Amino acid sequence: xxxxxxxxxxxxxxxxxxCINANRGDKGxxxxxxxxxxxIYGYLPAEVQTVIAEELNIPLAEVxxxxxxxxxxxxxxxxxxxxSICLGTACYVxxxxxILEAVxxxxxxxxxxxxxxxxxxxxxxxxxxACGLAPVMIIDGEVxxxxxxxxxxxxxxxxxxx
Amino acid sequence: xxxKELKKLAAEKADLINVRKIVREQAEKLAKNTxxxxxxxxxxxxxxxxxxxxxxxxxxxxxFKELKINDVLIVKTGxxxxxxxxxxxxxxxxxxxxSQMTPEHAKTVAEKHLVKGGxxxxxxxxxxxxxxxxxxxxxxxxxFYKHQMRIAxxxxxxxxxxxxxEAIAAGxxxxxxxxxFEMTPxxxxxxxxxxxxxxxxxxxxxxxxxxxxxxxxxxxxxxVCCNADEGDPGAFMDRSVLEGDPHCVLEAMAIAGYTVGAxxxxxxxxxxxxxxxxxxxxxxxxxxxxxxxxxxxLGSGFDFDIHVRLGAGAFVCGEETALMASIEGHRGExxxxxxxxxxxxxxxxxxxxxxxxxxxNVAPILLxxxxxxxxxxxxxxxxxxxxxxxxxxxxxxxxxxxxGTPLKTIVYDIGGGIPNNKQFKAAQTGxxxxxCIPAKFIDIAMDFDxxxxxxxxxxxxxxxxxxxxxxxxxxxxxxxxxxxDESCGKCTPxxxxxxxLLEILNKITEGNxxxxxxxxxxxxxxxxxxxxxxALGQSAPNPIISTMEHFGDEYRxxxxxKKCPAGVCKSLLNYYIEPDKCRGCTLCARNCPANAISGAVxxxxxxxxxxxxxxxxxxxxxxxxxxxxx
Numbered sequence: 001x002x003x004x005x006x007x008x009x010x011x012x013x014x015x016x017x018x019c020i021n022a023n024r025g026d027k028g029x030x031x032x033x034x035x036x037x038x039x040i041y042g043y044l045p046a047e048v049q050t051v052i053a054e055e056l057n058i059p060l061a062e063v064x065x066x067x068x069x070x071x072x073x074x075x076x077x078x079x080x081x082x083x084s085i086c087l088g089t090a091c092y093v094x095x096x097x098x099i100l101e102a103v104x105x106x107x108x109x110x111x112x113x114x115x116x117x118x119x120x121x122x123x124x125x126x127x128x129x130a131c132g133l134a135p136v137m138i139i140d141g142e143v144x145x146x147x148x149x150x151x152x153x154x155x156x157x158x159x160x161x162x
Numbered sequence: 163x164x165x166k167e168l169k170k171l172a173a174e175k176a177d178l179i180n181v182r183k184i185v186r187e188q189a190e191k192l193a194k195n196t197x198x199x200x201x202x203x204x205x206x207x208x209x210x211x212x213x214x215x216x217x218x219x220x221x222x223x224x225x226f227k228e229l230k231i232n233d234v235l236i237v238k239t240g241x242x243x244x245x246x247x248x249x250x251x252x253x254x255x256x257x258x259x260x261s262q263m264t265p266e267h268a269k270t271v272a273e274k275h276l277v278k279g280g281x282x283x284x285x286x287x288x289x290x291x292x293x294x295x296x297x298x299x300x301x302x303x304x305x306f307y308k309h310q311m312r313i314a315x316x317x318x319x320x321x322x323x324x325x326x327x328e329a330i331a332a333g334x335x336x337x338x339x340x341x342x343f344e345m346t347p348x349x350x351x352x353x354x355x356x357x358x359x360x361x362x363x364x365x366x367x368x369x370x371x372x373x374x375x376x377x378x379x380x381x382x383x384x385x386v387c388c389n390a391d392e393g394d395p396g397a398f399m400d401r402s403v404l405e406g407d408p409h410c411v412l413e414a415m416a417i418a419g420y421t422v423g424a425x426x427x428x429x430x431x432x433x434x435x436x437x438x439x440x441x442x443x444x445x446x447x448x449x450x451x452x453x454x455x456x457x458x459x460l461g462s463g464f465d466f467d468i469h470v471r472l473g474a475g476a477f478v479c480g481e482e483t484a485l486m487a488s489i490e491g492h493r494g495e496x497x498x499x500x501x502x503x504x505x506x507x508x509x510x511x512x513x514x515x516x517x518x519x520x521x522x523n524v525a526p527i528l529l530x531x532x533x534x535x536x537x538x539x540x541x542x543x544x545x546x547x548x549x550x551x552x553x554x555x556x557x558x559x560x561x562x563x564x565x566g567t568p569l570k571t572i573v574y575d576i577g578g579g580i581p582n583n584k585q586f587k588a589a590q591t592g593x594x595x596x597x598c599i600p601a602k603f604i605d606i607a608m609d610f611d612x613x614x615x616x617x618x619x620x621x622x623x624x625x626x627x628x629x630x631x632x633x634x635x636x637x638x639x640x641x642x643x644x645x646x647d648e649s650c651g652k653c654t655p656x657x658x659x660x661x662x663l664l665e666i667l668n669k670i671t672e673g674n675x676x677x678x679x680x681x682x683x684x685x686x687x688x689x690x691x692x693x694x695x696x697a698l699g700q701s702a703p704n705p706i707i708s709t710m711e712h713f714g715d716e717y718r719x720x721x722x723x724k725k726c727p728a729g730v731c732k733s734l735l736n737y738y739i740e741p742d743k744c745r746g747c748t749l750c751a752r753n754c755p756a757n758a759i760s761g762a763v764x765x766x767x768x769x770x771x772x773x774x775x776x777x778x779x780x781x782x783x784x785x786x787x788x789x790x791x792x
Contacts, residue, residue, distance in 0.1 A: 027509065028471065030491035035433065035472055062492075069493040069650070070474030072433055088395030089593065089626045090552035092640055098778060105755065105777070126477070126644070128434055129398035130212040131552040132245025132559060143212035149782035 079121035088127030096135035175331030189255035207241035215249035221265035225272035240406015242319035259301035314522035318406030337525035357532035358544030363517030375504035379512035384424035390431035394593030397624035399548035400518035404438035408445035414524035477648035496696035539565030543609035584629035592621030595701035597708025633730035656699025675721035741766035743788035750780035
């Protein structure tokens with residue numbers, strides 16, 4: 001994947017500092033701060049991790065260690081539309097791997113990647129708990145359930161247009 | 163608030179809740195006391211909101227305004243359990259069960275049923291609740307609910323999930339009041355021990371003993387933790403409890419705090435559950451405001467408060483020592499035990515950790531007594547268990563049954579059997595740490611010990627049903643991919659073992675399996691079981707060992723005959739077009755990414771097996787079911 005340069009705004013930095021200040025006294029502050037930082041920036045670039053390390057007085061290596069340990073923290077930016085396909089057991093038994101293949105086929109990228117125009121990124125997830133709708137795909141928080149391969153193109157087309 | 167105020171509030175709202183719990187005739191009488199002619203309960207759990215139940219509520223509100231209905235209460239509840247039929251809506255006092263609601267359906271129900279003098283709209287009811295003669299059956303009497311016994315889920319789908327008043331009216335915090343003023347910590351422990359309650363998170367450790375060890379441990383500060391890191395894919399009972407009745411968990415944690423001598427608690431919950439997190443935060447805020455958390459709870463002098471900590475997508479954090487490391491803000495890696503968390507847990511202080519469903523059982527035991535609880539279930543597994551039933555089954559959803567209920571009852575009577583008249587092949591329990599129950603054991607009484615005896619485990623209660631189209635080697639591979647991916651990498655047997663097992667399974671499913679592979683699997687599995695640091699590695703081989711034991715012929719078919727009997731493993735299959743079914747519409751040829759399909763318009767097409775990449779696009783597009791794989 002091509003290296004995408006970090007572009008942070010002063011507003012984002014203010015938000016981050018507010019969050020760090022709110023958590024400063026707490027012994028287990030790192031995880032909540034990383035969650036919030038990812039909400040603010042969409043991912044955890046090295047620059048943001050450095051600020052967190054310095055402000056919370058935690059070695060950068062440890063911040064990086066935690067950020068890379070958990071699958072929800074991302075060091076790479078995500079697309080404008082985040083597609084997530086559930087590969088939990090209930091969805092898998094009902095063919096969610098085929099749904100993933102169809103999405104990959106449509107967008108010509110693999111799971112975990114972002115399209116070159118930064119419009120879409122695909123991830124897999126482990127069970128969102130909507131097993132009654134299996135197999136499911138989530139785009140920007142909107143859940144599409146009881147899918148078949150045929151449905152994929154029509155759904156993606158809606159997002160292609162904007 | 164004081165205990166008196168708590169009891170007053172509960173009494174004031176009691177009838178509002180009771181209308182939803184009793185038979186129609188009595189409910190109609192009670193409804194008169196509540197100020198509401200009818201109540202409409204709409205599920206606001208993850209399953210139903212995913213299929214747009216919130217729009218159903220919006221439409222109801224809009225219709226009520228237009229029709230000037232102001233004596234019908236709309237209640238946004240937690241999960242009703244029958245997730246396959248969502249969004250679900252129930253109207254009381256008649257108990258009419260509407261399923262698969264859309265905003266248009268809601269409009270119809272408002273206009274025809276909820277207006278004064280309206281009648282139930284039978285066409286929109288769940289079909290099982292309408293008799294052949296057209297009379298309506300209350301939903302509690304349909305097979306899905308009739309065989310259930312709801313203790314942990316007692317308030318899910320009954321109360322408004324974001325209302326502490328309704329929670330109190332339904333009985334939450336009554337046990338806390340009882341414990342704080344009428345019981346000593348030792349009496350609480352004795353009661354929990356006598357009830358026989360065992361941890362519902364997987365290992366089945368006696369809960370009373372856990373509390374006792376933590377109480378007896380020396381320490382200036384102690385913690386109470388709730389494991390809501392429900393990582394087993396396919397299990398969602400903990401989420402439903404948090405979404406439907408978050409106060410029952412807070413109450414039980416406060417009881418444990420009083421019992422073991424802790425003033426602080428943590429709930430560690432998956433970040434993948436945004437609704438559960440939001441409702442927990444709302445509930446904690448409400449409980450603080452009502453003096454049910456914080457300083458001097460109910461005027462007893464006991465202080466207790468709870469913080470929520472979010473996970474970040476690491477399965478291993480369901481393991482207790484990893485979970486505690488994660489609460490402290492570190493990588494979620496387990497550590498060797500002993501010392502056990504009862505002596506050395508969060509921030510190295512004595513800690514009691516229970517799973518959400520275990521917490522949900524605490525208050526009923528203390529209110530109804532250990533005798534009542536231990537009269538339910540089997541000899542060594544008391545009470546009920548919630549199963550998240552999913553996969554190839556009609557009634558996907560949450561099911562709470564007494565321990566010892568036969569699997570057959572769950573699959574056929576409650577679950578409604580297998581779709582499309584397919585054969586039941588196996589049920590998988592315990593997720594990536596568990597094993598499968600083959601069809602020959604369908605009569606097994608589901609409890610902790612029986613499942614272990616046949617090579618599976620209860621786990622957290624995920625129950626995935628599989629039919630004849632499921633390849634058991636592929637399923638074993640699926641779980642190994644999961645554990646290999648989620649292994650934290652700290653200890654060698656798990657880190658390397660999961661990778662090697664996965665390699666062997668890949669080899670077998672790709673048609674390159676050799677007879678000695680089965681022996682290799684057994685050897686690696688033994689090493690992993692005996693020497694991994696935590697339960698993730700110790701139990702990771704279970705899905706393979708159990709499928710090898712019960713479905714050995716499938717493994718042998720893959721290895722010796724290079725065939726996948728269920729028609730799943732791609733490398734062992736070829737795609738064919740049946741000439742008599744093909745109409746020559748060319749749709750498959752146009753959608754084939756490898757240009758492997760040829761044929762003239764309106765005549766049978768053919769697949770070039772050398773070019774075919776087996777992507778399945780042709781099957782997905784064929785309108786005549788003319789393409790088969792074998």
